[in-house]
Amino acid sequence: MVELKGDFEHEFVHTHGIRLHVVTAGEKGNPLIVLIHGSFGGWFEFRDVIAPLANKGFRVAAVDLRGFGMSDKPPAGGGQDIRTLTGDISGVIQGLGYDTAIVAGNDTGASLAWSVAIDKPERVSGVVSISGAFPVDFRRSIAARPWDFMYLLVSSIWCRLPVRTVPQKFYKAELDNNTSSKFRKNNALIYEEFLRLRHAASQIGNVQRGTVYNHRLLTSGVPLRWLERRVESPVLFLHSGQRLWLPVIRRARARTASGFEETMIRKAKNMPHMENPTGFVDAIFSWLRLTP
DSSP states (O other), rough: OOOOOOOOOEEEEEEEETTEEEEEOOOBBBBBEEOOOTTTOOGGGGGHHHHHHHHHTTTTEEOOOOOSTTTOOSSSSSSSSHHHHHHHHHHHHHHTSSSSSEEEEEEEHHHHHHHHHHOOHHHHHHEEEEEEEOHHHHHHHHOEEEEEEHHHHHHHHTSSSSSSOOHHHHHHHHHHHHSSSHHHTHHHHHHHHHHHHHHHHHHHHHHHHHHHHHHGGGOOOOOGGGGTTBBSOOOOEEOOOOOHHHHOOOOOOOSSSSSSEEEEEEEEOOOOHHHHHHHHHHHHHHHHHHHH
């Protein structure tokens, strides 16, 4: 259902005792970019930026996290905490034959990108945070201004209830909340295709259980040694320009010890890799050209 055809290849990387499905493109040996999806998606949400990034001179790898898509599904009761998934991403980088990578993530994928940079700084040469943040900083931002984050607050509480399945309407609600109305109106066929893929992917194995566990990563607790650590690699923070992101950006900037840049992508809200793939690729390429 999600083994789509395109200018990329499907392969599996073995790490931490499981197989992770990875979609790759670009010459081996080129700088590696690892793309990490959010709670309600999969690798396919980066489908339209994989080949363009590869054409810019990168080796690109879009991951299905454990519990999602064609990756292995761990037993219930654990195995999808932030430390484990951080280790998975580090393992993917090494499994693809690299020592370091640029790590880009959306939503909970951004939580993981920050966490890998915090815990495994030797593996990360740069972070692209797409409408997401280090869980500690996100949690503090929500606590300071809860009225700005009601949707995230409610969904964070919901995913900590004893639920194991996700109502299908949640996949649409989350997609609608994170994409612009102009995108949904002017690109209706593209929008419907991504929604179809979300629904199809949610029917694979125990993916819905994985979605519930994964969504907790947005405001996850972290090991004490991570609390005040800073990211040593450069960070590009992509956001929608909404006021609610201002305190998150402020904390993200303070979390970064090296260069920090924040920007918006035209014609996009919180998922620029879907809403404006060309703008997304150009933003990353321009940032990397200017980053020492």
